[in-house]
Amino acid sequence: MxxxxxxxxxxxxxxxxxxxxxxxxxxxxxxxxxxxxxxxxxxxxxxxxxxxxxxxxxxxxxxxxxxxxxxxxxxxxxxxPNAHRPHQHLVCGRCGAIRDVQPGGDPLADLPDSERFGFTISEVEVTYRGICPSCATTA
Amino acid sequence: MxxxxxxxxxxxxxxxxxxxxxxxxxxxxxxxxxxxxxxxxxxxxxxxxxxxxxxxxxxxxxxxxxxxxxxxxxxxxxxxPNAHRPHQHLVCGRCGAIRDVQPGGDPLADLPDSERFGFTISEVEVTYRGICPSCATTA
DNA sequence: TCCTACATTGGACTAAGTCCAAGTCAAGCA
DNA sequence: TGCTTGACTTGGACTTAGTCCAATGTAGGA
Missing domain, CATH: 1.10.10.10 (Winged helix-like DNA-binding domain superfamily/Winged helix DNA-binding domain)
Structure with missing residues (x-):
């Protein structure tokens, strides 16, 4: 269920x-x-x-x-549907496969105040792009 | 020019x-x-x-x-057109305004091998979402 | 100046998504 | 259990974003 x-x-x-x-x-x-x-x-x-x-x-x-x-x-x-565990995405540029991933660290902490332009930031979205193992072998 | x-x-x-x-x-x-x-x-x-x-x-x-x-x-x-300086984006969820921003740190380093699923990663895209100062005042 | 390969055009087409008026039905109540 | 009603669903028309293509135009080299 x-x-x-x-x-x-x-x-x-x-x-x-x-x-x-x-x-x-x-x-x-x-x-x-x-x-x-x-x-x-x-x-x-x-x-x-x-x-x-x-x-x-x-x-x-x-x-x-x-x-x-x-x-x-x-x-x-x-x-x-994986809405209750914070996560980011890893995308294969060739076949489009997507995996949920959980990076360490807090990406928000990496953005200094001087780069926030007065915005109140509530959310950070990270997309890692690359080639998945099965696309890499069928080059 | x-x-x-x-x-x-x-x-x-x-x-x-x-x-x-x-x-x-x-x-x-x-x-x-x-x-x-x-x-x-x-x-x-x-x-x-x-x-x-x-x-x-x-x-x-x-x-x-x-x-x-x-x-x-x-x-x-x-x-x-800002293709020659690596940067990320800061987006206002209300008015859609977009700013280029340059976070410190390397987001790629935050993704442990165990979370890479064998992908070869070539690119990381970060989108910060929030409310811009002018939308925040005209609540 | 002429040639030609490359660029542009507009209109038809596709993909993704929204909208709406009419019909249907889940769930609370008697 | 059988109503009632407001919420849900439907299909088709519509909108938006983008692609494709055959005909036409033109930049830049000889």
Whole structure:
């Protein structure tokens, strides 16, 4: 059973077959699906689910802070259910594979006041880019 | 005169009125325009320039490493001519303002081997998010 | 000046996402 | 259990960002 689903239920979310399916599709580690991918997988379990509902549901999950939106490539946004453990992303520039990673240190501490331009900073996002092992071997 | 334009000329780029205008529009610090914004500004100087040319030209500048593509918001990509000084971005979540910033420290060093999953990492991108001073006062 | 390879154009096309009016249904209440 | 109702879902039209291509134009070398 999905942790994500449990948490959503606990927030008084009205439970529908559509939302359940979206939550189930998004369960797991290193999951970074686009909205269309979520829809494609949801359709296999609930053929009549619409794209609009998938977008609505993903948007609500993001608003509730249960899912994170990731824009690693300037194409479609990806949805990451690993919202309760702070982490960053490691992206393969060739195949697009994405891994969640946890760097040590506090990147925010590296930004001196003189470089903050008076902003109140609330969040730091780090994307490591490179080549994954399987792309490296099939050069 | 634009530094960017000088560098492009030095690479044997065939110089056309369109390319000159795009390069001029992209000159300066803290410049992060979308392709459409570049086009809108280019049109005021060269009314017949087409969107396709703006996209082509921006794409070439990125390939040549003279301009950086920035995807801070999952909407339109932005183009940053500050390609020769390594820097990161500070983004206002309310008005979308973007500043170039130079953090101290090496974020790559913060990622232990055990968190690299065998990737060869070539690049690290950091986005600081918060509220800019003028949005903070007009709460 | 002429040639030609490279650049530009505009319009059609695709991908990603939003919006909306009409229909459906979960869940609390009697 | 059966209503009722407000929240949810639907599909299709629409918007935005970007790509593609065949026809046309032109920078720069000979």
């Amino acid at each position: 999905s942790d994500l689903l449990e948490r959503l239920r606990g927030r008084g979310w009205r439970m529908t077959a559509q939302r359940r399916v979206v939550a189930e599709v998004l369960d797991g580690d290193h999951v970074h699906l686009t909205a269309d991918e979520v829809h494609a997988r949801a359709v296999t379990r609930l053929p009549e689910i619409s794209r609009a509902t998938v977008y609505n549901t993903l948007g609500e999950m993001v608003t509730l802070g249960e899912v994170i939106e990731v824009a690693t490539d300037g194409r479609a946004k990806r949805y990451d | 634009s530094d960017l334009l000088e560098r492009l000329r030095g690479r044997g780029w065939r110089m056309t009125a369109q390319r000159r205008v795009v390069a001029e529009v992209l000159d300066g610090d803290h410049v992060h325009l979308t392709a459409d914004e570049v086009h809108a500004r280019a049109v005021t100087r060269l009314p017949e320039i087409s969107r396709a040319t703006v996209y082509n030209t921006l794409g070439e500048m990125v390939t040549l490493g003279e301009v950086i593509e920035v995807a801070t918001d999952g909407r339109a990509k932005r183009y940053d």
